Structures are given as structure tokens and as C-alpha cells.
Amino acid sequence: MATERFPSGSASIVGAYESPRRKAPGIHPYQIHSEVIAGALADAGLTLNDVDGFATAASFPSEAGWQLNAVEIAEYVGINPSWVCSTDIGGAAPLSHVGNAVAAIQAGLCNTVVISYASSGRSWPLNASDFNTGQTGPGEFEVPYGVSTISAYALATTRYMHQYGLKPEQLAEIAVQARRYAHMNPQAMYRDLITIDDVLSSPMISTPLHKLDCCVVSDSGGAIVVTSKARAQDTHRGGPCVLGFGEAISHGQMNQMRDMTTTVAEHSGRRAFQTAGLTPDDIRVAQIYDSFTITVALSLEALGFVPKGEVGNFISGGGISPGGRLRINTDGGGLSSNHAGRRGMFAIIEAVRQLRGESPGLQLRSPELCLVNGTGGWLSATATLILGGK
Structure with missing residues (x-):
């Protein structure tokens, strides 16, 4: 029953921007966030003032994240969202954010959502352990090896x-x-x-x-803008609907x-x-x-x-x-x-x-x-x- 309630086709991705950076030594991930969000909003013909929803996942060291990472990035960029999502399921997280954003827009919690990601995965200057290296729980059977x-x-x-x-x-x-x-x-x-x-x-x-x-x-980042299908008609270029x-x-x-x-x-x-x-x-x-x-x-x-x-x-x-x-x-x-x-x-x-x-x-x-x-x-x-x- 839950799958039948997903609002298929009710929202569109109206802005998208990929950072051209592949090697960015000395560039903080938050700067890349700022660049790609600006690029995605420009692609959509929108500004930060149009944004009332924000989603990101930035818990890896090379993403400069820790607790409250979504709060830190929103503050740095200048977004004041009424809806926020920091669901972290690894590399699949940005897709999860899209699905959650569509549901939030349909529920009236927000109108226009920016989803961003940035990392200095190649150039991060500090030592960083691999993820999933906790020595408690299931990790105790693998981490020591x-x-x-x-x-x-x-x-x-x-x-x-x-x-x-x-x-x-x-x-x-x-x-x-x-x-x-x-x-x-x-x-x-x-x-x-x-x-x-x-x-x-x-x-x-x-x-x-x-x-x-x-x-x-590599180092890089990207951002997309999601809004309702009705509002998409008023954006610069529109974009594909989220069908499934x-x-x-x-x-x-x-x-x-x-x-x-x-x-x-x-x-x-x-x-x-x-x-x-x-x-x-x-x-x-x-x-x-x-x-x-x-x-x-x-x-x-x-x-x-x-x-x-x-x-x-x-x-x-x-x-x-x-x-x-x-x-x-x-x-x-x-x-x-x-x-x-x-x-x-x-x-x-x-x-x-x-x-x-x-x-x-x-x-x-x-x-x-x-x-x-x-x-x-x-x-x-x-x-x-x-x-x-x-």
C-alpha cells in the first residue's frame, strides 16, 4: 500500500549542476557546496530566496561533516529551510533525498528543495579511516581483521x-x-x-x-533542485518528473x-x-x-x-x-x-x-x-x- 501512495509525477527536477572540479587541493567541501548550489539554482532560474527545503549527507571526513552537518552547510550557504533531510545511506543518499523531497513537497512541508553533495575525496589533507570501522556490534567480527x-x-x-x-x-x-x-x-x-x-x-x-x-x-560536487510539477512551469527550463x-x-x-x-x-x-x-x-x-x-x-x-x-x-x-x-x-x-x-x-x-x-x-x-x-x-x-x- 505504501508504494501506491508515492506521488508519481507530482514533482520535477528543474535544476542540475555538476562541479567541473576533479582535483581541488585546498578547497573546502563547503565551498564546493556553495558553488554547485549556485549553479543548480542558476540553471533553474531561481535564487536562494526561493529555497525552503534542503537535503544533504556529509558525515564522511572528506566531506568535512560531523553531527549537524546539514545545519553547518545550510548556514554556510545561506539557506533557511522549513524542511531538512540528512538521511545517510551512503552513495544512495542523494536518491533517497529526492524521494523524500517529493513526498515533503506533496505534503505541503516545503515548495522548492535543493539537494547538494560535495567532497574532497582525493585531496582531503587529514588522515581518515574507512567507514564502517567501529569495533562494537557486528564490526567486532570484521574490523580486527x-x-x-x-x-x-x-x-x-x-x-x-x-x-x-x-x-x-x-x-x-x-x-x-x-x-x-x-x-x-x-x-x-x-x-x-x-x-x-x-x-x-x-x-x-x-x-x-x-x-x-x-x-x-576525485574531488567534486553536484546539486539539483526539486519542486512541484506546477511550479516547474515557472522555472527557467523545467525538467523531468520523478515518476518512480x-x-x-x-x-x-x-x-x-x-x-x-x-x-x-x-x-x-x-x-x-x-x-x-x-x-x-x-x-x-x-x-x-x-x-x-x-x-x-x-x-x-x-x-x-x-x-x-x-x-x-x-x-x-x-x-x-x-x-x-x-x-x-x-x-x-x-x-x-x-x-x-x-x-x-x-x-x-x-x-x-x-x-x-x-x-x-x-x-x-x-x-x-x-x-x-x-x-x-x-x-x-x-x-x-x-x-x-x-
């Missing part, structure tokens, strides 16, 4: 390969295709084309994941993951499709969180684009290539364009650009729909959006 983000994802990769026969070269193809898209994007951090052999010969970081199976580490939304959480530590061969995108994706009245067959372009190549592989199946256990053949058969059945991460994604920490924001921005016809990378011909999927933590949380129409 030195588990890290990449070793956790490598564990899931190993299990999937064992259970379904996914080959390293099929996984490497995801990185190869990401670089093909990035090659067309002048804003991408890495644009030189790579081969499967390049991926497999790059240094092994955590077996079986090589360096080029892992996302880039779903979110789901699973586990904090890998020792609590029920099934390492899938993610809870099974649930968030199903809810997004239900609220939009669509199916995976209706989607031809998607922005899918790509912290690692395995993140993409598991998400494609969990979202219903590929039958269980068949993602390897789908990828090696050109399914995600620029001419394939499902074009993904058309700006080059986190594997090649940028990944400052919570890639979900940039996935949303690229979806908006695709639907507006202004992707800096491969621009498809008049796409009507775009799915966005975010993943947070150690495959711990997901959120899914379906955007389209005006």
Missing part, C-alpha cells in the same frame, strides 16, 4: 564468480565500456580507451578486483549479508517500477552506481534487466555498450568520470542531462525515461529513481 570497502566488495565478487561462473574478463568489460563513454565526455577524469587486457593486467587490489575494476577517486522511487536497506557489515550474489535493489527497483507503472523493458538508458565493476553486475540483475546468473553473457554480448540494449553511465560513471564519495548525485545529474538532451558524453536521441540506481555502504543500501516526462 582489516576489512575494507574494496575487500568487502571483493568478497561478494568471489562468491558470485563461484556460484554463477562470472569470468574476470566479463567483469573487466564493464570498465572498458565505462571508458568508452568517458572518452566522449570532455569533463571525465580519465578518457583514454582501455582494453580487457588493460584491466586484467592492472594491479590486483583485492582478489579478484584489479585497480581498473575500482572507481576513480524506491529505497531499501540490508546490512551494515558483510558478515550480516544474507546473499552476496544480489543486492536490495531487488526491492528498491521493484518499488520504483511499481510507482512509475513501468517495467525494466521500458528502460533503454540507466545510470547505475559503479563504485566497482561488481556493483554494476549485481545491480543489473537485481533491478530485473538481466535474469539471475546471466549478467556475464549480457555484458560480453555488448548489452551495456553505446550501441547495446541498455546504455549505462553515459558520462563515464564512477569508473572513469568522477567519484568523490557518493556517486548517486552525479548519476542523477547525468540522468537529467540525458533527458534534457545535453549530456557532455554520449547523448542519446530523445530518451523519454532514465532509471537511476544508487548503492551505499558495503552493498548495504540502495535507492532507485525513474525520471521522465515534463
Whole structure:
């Protein structure tokens, strides 16, 4: 019943801006917040005075956040919201913020929401431990052994390969295709084309994941503006409607993951499709969180684009290539364009650009729909959006 009450199509994303920064030594994340919020509002033809809702997640050290991080950033930027959201489910948080903003606007709690993200993930000058390193609770069974983000994802990769026969070269193809898209994007951090052999010969970081199976580490930021569909008509350019939304959480530590061969995108994706009245067959372009190549592989199946256990053949058969059945991460994604920490924001921005016809990378011909999927933590949380129409 809850999914039936999501106000599909009632709100639009009317402003979007991605920071061109990829390396920003000496630049505080709050300055990047200020820059991207100003850019998104200018894109929408609005000002700070029009904003009465604000959402962000900034709890990582490189985001300069701590308790009350949303309060600090709003104060720095000069936003005085009547509605605020600081839900933190990792890289999926910006998508969650969109769904929450749509519901808040529908409920009359606010009219125009700015959602922003910024991080100096590459240049942060202070020592910062990996997240999820608390030595109490479930962490006591993993932290003493030195588990890290990449070793956790490598564990899931190993299990999937064992259970379904996914080959390293099929996984490497995801990185190869990401670089093909990035090659067309002048804003991408890495644009030189790579081969499967390049991926497999790059240094092994955590077996079986090589360096080029892992996302880039950049500084950057982005912001979007969400308002009601009625008010969108009075903005500078309008933008796509939020047609579908779903979110789901699973586990904090890998020792609590029920099934390492899938993610809870099974649930968030199903809810997004239900609220939009669509199916995976209706989607031809998607922005899918790509912290690692395995993140993409598991998400494609969990979202219903590929039958269980068949993602390897789908990828090696050109399914995600620029001419394939499902074009993904058309700006080059986190594997090649940028990944400052919570890639979900940039996935949303690229979806908006695709639907507006202004992707800096491969621009498809008049796409009507775009799915966005975010993943947070150690495959711990997901959120899914379906955007389209005006």
C-alpha cells in the first residue's frame, strides 16, 4: 500500500549542476557546496530566496561533516529551510533525498528543495579511516581483521564468480565500456580507451578486483533542485518528473549479508517500477552506481534487466555498450568520470542531462525515461529513481 501512495509525477527536477572540479587541493567541501548550489539554482532560474527545503549527507571526513552537518552547510550557504533531510545511506543518499523531497513537497512541508553533495575525496589533507570501522556490534567480527570497502566488495565478487561462473574478463568489460563513454565526455577524469587486457593486467587490489575494476577517486560536487510539477512551469527550463522511487536497506557489515550474489535493489527497483507503472523493458538508458565493476553486475540483475546468473553473457554480448540494449553511465560513471564519495548525485545529474538532451558524453536521441540506481555502504543500501516526462 505504501508504494501506491508515492506521488508519481507530482514533482520535477528543474535544476542540475555538476562541479567541473576533479582535483581541488585546498578547497573546502563547503565551498564546493556553495558553488554547485549556485549553479543548480542558476540553471533553474531561481535564487536562494526561493529555497525552503534542503537535503544533504556529509558525515564522511572528506566531506568535512560531523553531527549537524546539514545545519553547518545550510548556514554556510545561506539557506533557511522549513524542511531538512540528512538521511545517510551512503552513495544512495542523494536518491533517497529526492524521494523524500517529493513526498515533503506533496505534503505541503516545503515548495522548492535543493539537494547538494560535495567532497574532497582525493585531496582531503587529514588522515581518515574507512567507514564502517567501529569495533562494537557486528564490526567486532570484521574490523580486527582489516576489512575494507574494496575487500568487502571483493568478497561478494568471489562468491558470485563461484556460484554463477562470472569470468574476470566479463567483469573487466564493464570498465572498458565505462571508458568508452568517458572518452566522449570532455569533463571525465580519465578518457583514454582501455582494453580487457588493460584491466586484467592492472594491479590486483583485492582478489579478484584489479585497480581498473575500482572507481576513480576525485574531488567534486553536484546539486539539483526539486519542486512541484506546477511550479516547474515557472522555472527557467523545467525538467523531468520523478515518476518512480524506491529505497531499501540490508546490512551494515558483510558478515550480516544474507546473499552476496544480489543486492536490495531487488526491492528498491521493484518499488520504483511499481510507482512509475513501468517495467525494466521500458528502460533503454540507466545510470547505475559503479563504485566497482561488481556493483554494476549485481545491480543489473537485481533491478530485473538481466535474469539471475546471466549478467556475464549480457555484458560480453555488448548489452551495456553505446550501441547495446541498455546504455549505462553515459558520462563515464564512477569508473572513469568522477567519484568523490557518493556517486548517486552525479548519476542523477547525468540522468537529467540525458533527458534534457545535453549530456557532455554520449547523448542519446530523445530518451523519454532514465532509471537511476544508487548503492551505499558495503552493498548495504540502495535507492532507485525513474525520471521522465515534463
